Amino acid sequence: MDKFPDVDLTTSVGRVKLKNPILVAAGTFGYGEEYSRYIDLNILGGIITKTITLNPREGNPPPRLAETPCGLLNSIGLENPGVDAFISQKLPFLKELTTAVIVSIAGEKEEEYLRLAERLSKEEGIRALEVNVSCPNVKLGGVALGKDSGTVFSLARRLKEAIDMPFILKLPPFVDIVEVAQAAREGGAEALSLINTVPAMAIDVERRRPKLGNITGGLSGPCIKPVAVKIVWEVTRKVDIPVIGMGGIMDFEDVLEFTLAGASAVAVGTANFTDPGVSVRIIKDLKNYLGAKNITKFSELVGRISLGE
Amino acid sequence: MVQRKEEVFSSAQKLRVEVVSNTHLKANFYRLTIKTPAYFSKAQPGQFIHIKVGDDFSPLLRRPFSISNVTSFGVDIVYRIVGKGTRFLSELREGEYLDVLGPLGRGFSISREAKIHILVGGGVGVAPLIFLARKIKEETEGKVSILVFLGFKRKEEIICQNQFTGVNLSLHIACEDGSYGYRGLVSQAVEDYLINFTSLSGISIYACGPVEMLRAVARLSFNYAISSQVLMEEIIGCGLGACRGCVVRGVAGYLRVCKEGPVFNIRDIAWS
Numbered sequence: 117m118d119k120f121p122d123v124d125l126t127t128s129v130g131r132v133k134l135k136n137p138i139l140v141a142a143g144t145f146g147y148g149e150e151y152s153r154y155i156d157l158n159i160l161g162g163i164i165t166k167t168i169t170l171n172p173r174e175g176n177p178p179p180r181l182a183e184t185p186c187g188l189l190n191s192i193g194l195e196n197p198g199v200d201a202f203i204s205q206k207l208p209f210l211k212e213l214t215t216a217v218i219v220s221i222a223g224e225k226e227e228e229y230l231r232l233a234e235r236l237s238k239e240e241g242i243r244a245l246e247v248n249v250s251c252p253n254v255k256l257g258g259v260a261l262g263k264d265s266g267t268v269f270s271l272a273r274r275l276k277e278a279i280d281m282p283f284i285l286k287l288p289p290f291v292d293i294v295e296v297a298q299a300a301r302e303g304g305a306e307a308l309s310l311i312n313t314v315p316a317m318a319i320d321v322e323r324r325r326p327k328l329g330n331i332t333g334g335l336s337g338p339c340i341k342p343v344a345v346k347i348v349w350e351v352t353r354k355v356d357i358p359v360i361g362m363g364g365i366m367d368f369e370d371v372l373e374f375t376l377a378g379a380s381a382v383a384v385g386t387a388n389f390t391d392p393g394v395s396v397r398i399i400k401d402l403k404n405y406l407g408a409k410n411i412t413k414f415s416e417l418v419g420r421i422s423l424g425e
Numbered sequence: 426m427v428q429r430k431e432e433v434f435s436s437a438q439k440l441r442v443e444v445v446s447n448t449h450l451k452a453n454f455y456r457l458t459i460k461t462p463a464y465f466s467k468a469q470p471g472q473f474i475h476i477k478v479g480d481d482f483s484p485l486l487r488r489p490f491s492i493s494n495v496t497s498f499g500v501d502i503v504y505r506i507v508g509k510g511t512r513f514l515s516e517l518r519e520g521e522y523l524d525v526l527g528p529l530g531r532g533f534s535i536s537r538e539a540k541i542h543i544l545v546g547g548g549v550g551v552a553p554l555i556f557l558a559r560k561i562k563e564e565t566e567g568k569v570s571i572l573v574f575l576g577f578k579r580k581e582e583i584i585c586q587n588q589f590t591g592v593n594l595s596l597h598i599a600c601e602d603g604s605y606g607y608r609g610l611v612s613q614a615v616e617d618y619l620i621n622f623t624s625l626s627g628i629s630i631y632a633c634g635p636v637e638m639l640r641a642v643a644r645l646s647f648n649y650a651i652s653s654q655v656l657m658e659e660i661i662g663c664g665l666g667a668c669r670g671c672v673v674r675g676v677a678g679y680l681r682v683c684k685e686g687p688v689f690n691i692r693d694i695a696w697s
């Protein structure tokens with residue numbers, strides 16, 4: 117089956133070594149188990165779990181989804197069972213996987229992030245934490261935290277002091293991204309995840325009402341890919357920190373776009389809804405593409421966009 | 426019963442299925458039949474299939490369709506053209522292929538105690554009741570009565586009425602504009618019928634249709650203390666229970682249409 121066994125897809129995001137650069141994005145893949153009858157999860161480079169908070173969260177009122185041209189608007193509102201239930205009910209399954217498990221966390225204030233990080237860093241089977249400071253659908257924490265470089269620096273510094281486990285900050289788009297990214301690096305973040313969904317809105321014209329129960333939401337899907345590519349390019353060019361690129365990845369060519377822009381790895385998100393097997397197909401396609409081009413190491417392509425003549 | 430459904434759900438796969446037929450029924454209603462693997466014979470009425478409608482990213486999400494029947498030819502769905510996705514479906518020809526997930530979700534649970542099963546459908550929501558009526562007949566060996574109430578806006582939109590037949594089955598049609606059958610809402614037609622009963626014990630209601638209709642059915646079920654199940658609709662994301670995008674408000678918190686539903690007991694839904 118493997119036409120190009122010599123192609124090396126391994127990559128590193130700081131200290132986090134991955135067997136290939138394809139992860140699945142937080143919030144689009146549950147806790148892995150939901151997809152386990154559709155794909156072999158161990159083929160993936162990694163799984164970023166749905167965001168966990170200290171206490172259970174009920175999430176936002178429905179409707180929580182609205183489709184827009186080549187995009188998906190959501191306002192789930194970080195519905196999750198809380199860290200205790202995650203550890204007792206979801207982690208045992210994830211622990212058995214050979215793929216890298218990255219747990220996404222969010223809090224309403226710094227203390228909550230720290231308590232979550234300390235709690236999870238004691239658990240077996242977690243390779244890294246993704247620190248979500250960019251959810252557009254929560255009143256406290258979320259985007260408000262991630263847009264301020266002082267807050268991001270303080271959070272990263274305190275996390276670095278508290279835990280040995282690598283942590284990746286997931287930042288929102290449309291902030292002074294380079295400054296915030298620099299603050300995250302100086303604070304001690306291992307890497308960045310770029311980008312979270314783009315704050316957005318859709319209106320039902322007949323009913324003259326917002327399409328989402330929470331009025332506004334976060335936009336994902338192919339329509340935001342160029343926005344994400346630009347941010348990845350800009351940040352990796354100016355800040356010396358590894359980046360996991362995400363935003364509208366549907367196929368292996370999208371992966372290469374993020375790679376050339378500077379992402380060391382990528383996460384597939386909304387595409388998992390279109391096709392639960394998409395991430396596995398992308399890995400296969402990527403390998404075949406590199407093999408056909410006689411490129412033996414994926415990691416050599418990272419940031420290799422050509423801007424000159 | 427519940428265990429059996431888990432079994433059905435766990436057999437769900439992503440499939441490439443062949444179109445057997447795609448029949449124009451009337452107005453903008455169609456019936457699509459797809460060739461499915463043998464395990465679909467265990468599908469329950471009320472379960473759905475999640476179809477990729479299009480070859481690119483537009484529409485981006487799959488579209489859920491209730492199974493309207495499972496026959497030796499495969500699985501039927503009945504749909505109405507409302508947008509780009511359903512237009513794509515309407516253009517499919519025999520021998521072409523579709524990307525399908527399913528069967529998904531929890532279907533209707535057929536009451537063992539009920540002697541009278543009342544099926545209430547509105548618009549394209551009448552479709553899954555075809556499968557349900559058949560299953561009730563099979564599981565009860567014809568020892569119960571089945572009353573089917575179908576509601577439509579107008580005569581021109583009446584679909585599937587010939588699919589409801591049988592010795593112990595009676596069919597009642599309501600049109601909101603009075604152009605055929607009972608004049609008014611189908612939920613009112615059901616209530617008018619119930620008034621004739623001297624005892625309301627041993628009745629079970631199953632409903633599928635617009636949310637206003639389901640709300641009316643729930644209200645009359647509470648008023649007459651009848652046990653009822655409703656098939657709820659929402660925009661569905663993954664269809665696998667992962668994204669939590671398709672929730673409805675339940676009395677004990679949000680419920681996923683794709684996982685805890687799409688069929689719910691009316692007592693579990695927060696109607697207010």
